[in-house]
Structures are given as structure tokens and as C-alpha cells.
Amino acid sequence: MAENHPLELLVxxxxxxxxxxxxxxxxxxxxxxxxxxxxxxxLAQALQHACAEVRxxxxxxxxxxxxxxxxxxxxxxxxxxxxxxxxxxxxxxxERTGAYKGLYFVLMGKLSPLDDVGPRDIGLQKLFDRVDAPxxxxxxxxxxxxxxxxxxxxxxxxxxxxxxxxxGLKARGVNVTRLARGVPVGSELEYxxxxxxxxxxxxxx
Amino acid sequence: MAENHPLELLVxxxxxxxxxxxxxxxxxxxxxxxxxxxxxxxLAQALQHACAEVRxxxxxxxxxxxxxxxxxxxxxxxxxxxxxxxxxxxxxxxERTGAYKGLYFVLMGKLSPLDDVGPRDIGLQKLFDRVDAPxxxxxxxxxxxxxxxxxxxxxxxxxxxxxxxxxGLKARGVNVTRLARGVPVGSELEYxxxxxxxxxxxxxx
Ligand SMILES: [Zn+2]
Ligand SMILES: [Zn+2]
Numbered sequence: 001m002a003e004n005h006p007l008e009l010l011v012x013x014x015x016x017x018x019x020x021x022x023x024x025x026x027x028x029x030x031x032x033x034x035x036x037x038x039x040x041x042x043l044a045q046a047l048q049h050a051c052a053e054v055r056x057x058x059x060x061x062x063x064x065x066x067x068x069x070x071x072x073x074x075x076x077x078x079x080x081x082x083x084x085x086x087x088x089x090x091x092x093x094x095e096r097t098g099a100y101k102g103l104y105f106v107l108m109g110k111l112s113p114l115d116d117v118g119p120r121d122i123g124l125q126k127l128f129d130r131v132d133a134p135x136x137x138x139x140x141x142x143x144x145x146x147x148x149x150x151x152x153x154x155x156x157x158x159x160x161x162x163x164x165x166x167x168g169l170k171a172r173g174v175n176v177t178r179l180a181r182g183v184p185v186g187s188e189l190e191y192x193x194x195x196x197x198x199x200x201x202x203x204x205x
Numbered sequence: 206m207a208e209n210h211p212l213e214l215l216v217x218x219x220x221x222x223x224x225x226x227x228x229x230x231x232x233x234x235x236x237x238x239x240x241x242x243x244x245x246x247x248l249a250q251a252l253q254h255a256c257a258e259v260r261x262x263x264x265x266x267x268x269x270x271x272x273x274x275x276x277x278x279x280x281x282x283x284x285x286x287x288x289x290x291x292x293x294x295x296x297x298x299x300e301r302t303g304a305y306k307g308l309y310f311v312l313m314g315k316l317s318p319l320d321d322v323g324p325r326d327i328g329l330q331k332l333f334d335r336v337d338a339p340x341x342x343x344x345x346x347x348x349x350x351x352x353x354x355x356x357x358x359x360x361x362x363x364x365x366x367x368x369x370x371x372x373g374l375k376a377r378g379v380n381v382t383r384l385a386r387g388v389p390v391g392s393e394l395e396y397x398x399x400x401x402x403x404x405x406x407x408x409x410x
Binding site: 007009016019024027037039042052 | 210211212214215217218219221222223224229231232233234235236237238239241242244245246247248249250251252253254255256257258259268270292293294313314
């Protein structure tokens, strides 16, 4: 098939999706053209719409259609707490618990030295600026943020990210906490991995 | 996140791609919006372009921009041979061998009774009409197609499909052959599965 054939161009475009190799791109293209052209056009529109409308919240950096997202604007939330998560899915997970009423900062990534992802790539300076911002935006006023809760994932990369952020924030004299590691609710010790039990023992309260 | 948020709509649209669940749709949407908006817009365009331009060849049913594809129009090819394949990727595989100079018929699917995919869904009647078509399109002339080579996959579904097609074509008095089953070139018998060896024995020549 010629390289500039619309079908071939579609396969190439689909390959830019993360986790999609040439075989699955081909299967996707065939499926859409054979069985779901409506879905294909719908997807095209959704892509264009999202690219045109979705930006980053000026305060928490999550995806939003507004300059400042609804969560950051919510006066009923505790503006003195800032929960740092890796991405919007983690923010959604925190929200589903219903246990947190503060604000967020979404890193949109994590430190990953092996993949050459450094502090600049995930905008740590933006987080530090956010924490340093005075209450009400008035110069000279005290910080609005009193506590930063690190809720990056409990993976090697998430832990590294949490560690680096904690260093930067402690130098600023901000109160930094980390989600507790421990035994998942509803699990039997017998089936919990040893590292988790060891951490739960150290973090006992 | 609100259900009509452009990001949420994009995640839903991505889920219509085959093999994409909610987790990967989310990862794709984040990736595109965070790191590759150019790729997202490029994909949108490729989808629209393909939907507008790609149709089925009137003769072989494969994807093409023309009424009749370049292969079917090629006067240097043997128009008396018709090779039946499941999809355009299989056609491409046959072409790469350089060993076949006839024409094709692309089923764009396979019979799959368990998934409720019957003869009508994969357009078997179109294949039979194609085989019955008189040479040069002149009524009363003899058939152009002298031999139909069944090159559906050697899976349960591909074999079923080949069997059903063979029945229909034999009733029409057409010469039907099947790609030979056998030991792959370059392989050692010790490592070839038993079913393949058994078939190679039966089909020995
Ligand atoms: Zn926000
Ligand atoms: Zn054709």
C-alpha cells in the first residue's frame, strides 16, 4: 500500500498513541473504517475539541477548561492544605475517598532519572511558587498553604519524587506530610507483602 | 470530573478503539494533551481524511481510494486466479512473498459462529458474485476466474470460513485450492507442534 494512502496515514497517526504498535494501529484502523466510521469521526472531533479547550489550571496545574479549575475556586475547601499527586487520575482517586477537603497540585508526571525526567520536566518550580504564594495574592502577606501532603504513588519513582519535593519544601519551612504506608483495609496479613508489613510496623501509631 | 468535560469526552471516544479500556484511554488522553497535541490534531485529521477517502474496491472489496483498486486494474496480473484473504494485512503479507500474481478477494472478516458472525456479515455473496462474473463483463461469456485460492488464516475460524467458501464454490463448479499446511521453512521438526507435522504428513507431495 502506498505510503501516502489515507489508510496508511491513519495507521501511522494511531501509532503515536502510547502503547500502540503497528499491529494494533492496523487493527484499530481496519475496525474503524470497516465497522465504526461514526466512532472515528466522533474521536476526531473529541481530539480537536479537547486540544482547543483543555488547558492547565493556573493554580493546581490539572486539566481544565477554565483559567482556574472548579476545585481551586471552591471557597468551601481548605485552602491551607495542598495535596501533591502525579496526575489527574490520582486526583480523582483522592476525591472519590471523600476524605480530603483541601486543594491539589498535579505534577503531570514524576521524577524518573532513568528516563531522564528531571525536576524541570515535571514543573517542580511551579509547585514551589504555588506554595510560596501569599494569601489573597497580597505581597507581604503570609503563605496561604500551611501543609503539603505528598500523595505521589508508592513506587520507586513516586517515592523519589516525594523525597525531592520534601527536601525543597522543608528548606522553605513548610509542613510536609506523606500518605501513610500500611496494610490495605480489608486484607489479611498472611497475604500482604513483607515490605508493606515492615512499613506498617515502622509507621505504627 | 464532569461528564461533558472535553477531556472526559475524549477518554470516552478513545474507548471505542478496539482493545482500549478505560485505563489506557485515560493514559492516551493525558499523554496527547500533555505531550503531543500536534499528534492529537494530526490523528484527528487522519481519521477524517480516511473516513472521507477510503472505500471498498468494487471487485476485491479491499480498502482503496478508487472505485477499483490498483491491483484489480493491473493488466499484468493473472485475472483467472482469485486469492481469498481475511483482511488487507493478509493481502499485504501475500504480496510481500512476490510469489503470487493473480487477483484477490478480501473478506474483511471471517466466519465466527461463536461471535454470531455469519456468511452475510462477511459478504460471502459478494465473493460468489465476483467468481460468477463473466470475462470482460459480457453477459453469456465464460467466467474470468478459473481458480480460487483460499488463504484464510489457519485458525479454527479461518478454517471454518475456508470450508464454507469451498462448499459454495464447488457447487458452482469452480476449481478451489487451499494454501498448503506444513512445516514452516527453516524450522526443525523437534520444535514444530504435532498438529502441524501431522498435517504436513497428510499433505505430503
Ligand atoms: Zn486547579
Ligand atoms: Zn481491488
